[in-house]
Amino acid sequence: MTSMEIEDPTAAQPQPEQSPRRLRWCSPVLGALLLPLALAGQYVAAAHPDWIEEHYSQSLFPRIASTLARVSTRVPVSLAELLIVVLVVAIAVAVWRALKLLALRKGTGPRRVAVLFNSGLRLLALAGVLYTAYLASWGLNHHREPFATVAGWEVEPPETWLLVEFACQVAEDLNTLRAELEEDEEGVVVIEESPRALGRLARKAYANLEGLHPSMRKAPGVPRRPFASPLLTASWITGIYSPFTAEAHINDEIPAMQLGFVTCHELAHSLGFAREDEANFLAYLACKNSNDPVLRYSGALAVWGYLVRALSIANPTRLIGIVERLDPAVVRDLKSMQEFWVRERTEFTAFATGLNHNYLKSQGQTKGVATYGLALDLIAEDWRRSQPDYQAEPLASALEEVSGRTVKIAFIGGCMIYGGGGAFLSLPDRVGELLIERGVDSRIYNLGSCNQSALQSTSALDAAIDLGADIVVLRFGAAELGAGMRIETMKTAFQRLLFTARRAGIRVLILTSERPGQARHVQSAAAMDQMIQRQAEIRGARVVTNYTKGLPDRLGALRSDMEHPNYAAVLTMGKRMLPDLLSVIATVRKAWALGLVEAEPESEK
Numbered sequence: 001m002t003s004m005e006i007e008d009p010t011a012a013q014p015q016p017e018q019s020p021r022r023l024r025w026c027s028p029v030l031g032a033l034l035l036p037l038a039l040a041g042q043y044v045a046a047a048h049p050d051w052i053e054e055h056y057s058q059s060l061f062p063r064i065a066s067t068l069a070r071v072s073t074r075v076p077v078s079l080a081e082l083l084i085v086v087l088v089v090a091i092a093v094a095v096w097r098a099l100k101l102l103a104l105r106k107g108t109g110p111r112r113v114a115v116l117f118n119s120g121l122r123l124l125a126l127a128g129v130l131y132t133a134y135l136a137s138w139g140l141n142h143h144r145e146p147f148a149t150v151a152g153w154e155v156e157p158p159e160t161w162l163l164v165e166f167a168c169q170v171a172e173d174l175n176t177l178r179a180e181l182e183e184d185e186e187g188v189v190v191i192e193e194s195p196r197a198l199g200r201l202a203r204k205a206y207a208n209l210e211g212l213h214p215s216m217r218k219a220p221g222v223p224r225r226p227f228a229s230p231l232l233t234a235s236w237i238t239g240i241y242s243p244f245t246a247e248a249h250i251n252d253e254i255p256a257m258q259l260g261f262v263t264c265h266e267l268a269h270s271l272g273f274a275r276e277d278e279a280n281f282l283a284y285l286a287c288k289n290s291n292d293p294v295l296r297y298s299g300a301l302a303v304w305g306y307l308v309r310a311l312s313i314a315n316p317t318r319l320i321g322i323v324e325r326l327d328p329a330v331v332r333d334l335k336s337m338q339e340f341w342v343r344e345r346t347e348f349t350a351f352a353t354g355l356n357h358n359y360l361k362s363q364g365q366t367k368g369v370a371t372y373g374l375a376l377d378l379i380a381e382d383w384r385r386s387q388p389d390y391q392a393e394p395l396a397s398a399l400e401e402v403s404g405r406t407v408k409i410a411f412i413g414g415c416m417i418y419g420g421g422g423a424f425l426s427l428p429d430r431v432g433e434l435l436i437e438r439g440v441d442s443r444i445y446n447l448g449s450c451n452q453s454a455l456q457s458t459s460a461l462d463a464a465i466d467l468g469a470d471i472v473v474l475r476f477g478a479a480e481l482g483a484g485m486r487i488e489t490m491k492t493a494f495q496r497l498l499f500t501a502r503r504a505g506i507r508v509l510i511l512t513s514e515r516p517g518q519a520r521h522v523q524s525a526a527a528m529d530q531m532i533q534r535q536a537e538i539r540g541a542r543v544v545t546n547y548t549k550g551l552p553d554r555l556g557a558l559r560s561d562m563e564h565p566n567y568a569a570v571l572t573m574g575k576r577m578l579p580d581l582l583s584v585i586a587t588v589r590k591a592w593a594l595g596l597v598e599a600e601p602e603s604e605k
């Protein structure tokens with residue numbers, strides 16, 4: 001009750017002259033205590049995320065948010081903006097009253113101090129009420145369990161090769177999605193959906209995520225178009241969530257292709273995900289799982305931004321290669337987006353960013369505005385999890401079937417150019433383990449990732465012959481298409497390879513990719529698949545299809561794999577990016593000669 005009295009410093013204010021003396025002093029003092037109490041409560045909450053998760057974020061908060069949303073959705077415009085206007089007017093009136101009171105009491109020193117003190121207390125009380133309301137209506141969500149903890153994920157910054165492979169896929173997705181969208185006379189994408197329609201799409205997209213986390217449900221409220229959009233643009237703020245009214249505000253002045261992602265970001269806040277990285281991550285997921293190309297494109301553009309930032313530090317050279325894969329239409333969109341934000345940068349931008357930075361830090365997001373970018377860790381982890389297993393299992397079955405009981409298997413191919421080599425690195429080991437489990441006495445030779453297509457790997461095949469391999473596993477993937485070979489050239493190289501293998505009495509097992517990379521480098525990815533199938537048939541090779549989108553199951557083991565002496569060649573490869581396969585093979589041979597590579601591979605133990 002005390003706080004209610006203090007909440008409105010104007011209308012509900014008891015007349016100071018007529019109030020009983022005790023009440024006049026007591027209520028502001030009690031009200032002023034509210035702020036330190038709220039801060040202490042927040043401090044305690046931060047130490048007990050499990051309790052907050054269970055009793056607040058998953059239990060009390062959804063009820064509070066939907067009650068607030070029921071009220072705010074009855075108002076046709078943003079209720080939060082209306083309340084801000086009321087608050088500003090109320091504070092202005094209170095200040096004016098205090099000044100008037102001071103003017104009336106000129107000359108009486110102690111009384112003047114009393115008025116100032118009283119006003120200060122009331123201001124503090126108002127801050128206390130607002131902050132308590134903020135924490136109760138939403139703010140405590142900053143202290144819930146992190147998404148990764150609830151989901152049981154171990155999240156770490158993605159490794160460079162994962163960034164590379166992921167970026168390749170996003171580039172492809174952007175190209176495909178962009179082709180489905182319209183563009184204006186300047187060649188920039190046109191989003192025909194109104195912000196309201198995008199809001200509906202975004203809410204529907206979240207419905208697809210049900211089951212991902214206990215807090216996933218229908219987002220309360222409707223996204224709002226704020227009157228303050230120009231101010232938000234000048235602050236470089238794309239959207240803002242109002243906890244007091246459970247309203248997601250979307251700045252509709254921003255480039256249209258960003259609207260979908262921003263709407264999903266603000267809806268994540270309305271579902272109780274307060275951390276900025278998690279809101280970005282969920283927005284990405286919602287966009288990715290949406291059926292609508294507009295949302296999907298918007299989400300892909302957002303994650304592209306994160307990947308570009310990460311790769312520009314981790315491996316700028318590869319980044320350039322991936323950027324070159326973008327369709328010119330996508331590049332035009334990215335450019336127009338960038339131009340927009342550069343144009344809108346004002347003196348105020350840095351101030352607003354600083355404000356946001358400090359606000360986020362005060363709420364336990366220690367990295368401040370850098371928290372937004374941390375979303376990439378979660379996004380990359382999700383992507384890693386969405387990859388099919390490398391199919392070591394079907395591969396081992398295929399090998400078991402074609403092999404005798406003792407067999408030497410050499411792996412060739414798996415291109416480092418686009419990062420697929422990382423996957424290929426662990427696959428042989430995993431296959432070896434599985435074969436041992438099945439009682440197949442196998443020797444596994446990883447002839448390493450090549451810097452060129454498997455089709456140009458005749459030297460690797462020579463090495464396999466030298467080793468007396470019984471089976472060669474040849475991997476076809478993005479590299480074969482990315483290498484820019486024409487189908488006819490491929491066919492000749494492939495025939496030669498199969499012929500050599502056959503003459504040496506080596507059986508060949510071919511792994512092809514479900515996602516055949518950059519289709520624009522060849523006439524048709526399907527044509528390549530067809531050619532492989534046909535030639536394999538003629539030459540008696542076996543084809544295991546749908547192999548690899550390319551990531552190792554045992555990400556953590558990758559580094560130790562690379563340190564293993566058996567991987568001397570790959571180690572060299574990864575570090576120095578040798579210009580061609582011949583150098584790699586030469587390195588392998590030298591390593592054998594020097595005794596760096598053990599004669600008995602790991603898998604035999």
Ligand SMILES: [Zn+2]
Pocket residue numbers: 265269276279
């Ligand atoms: Zn946010």
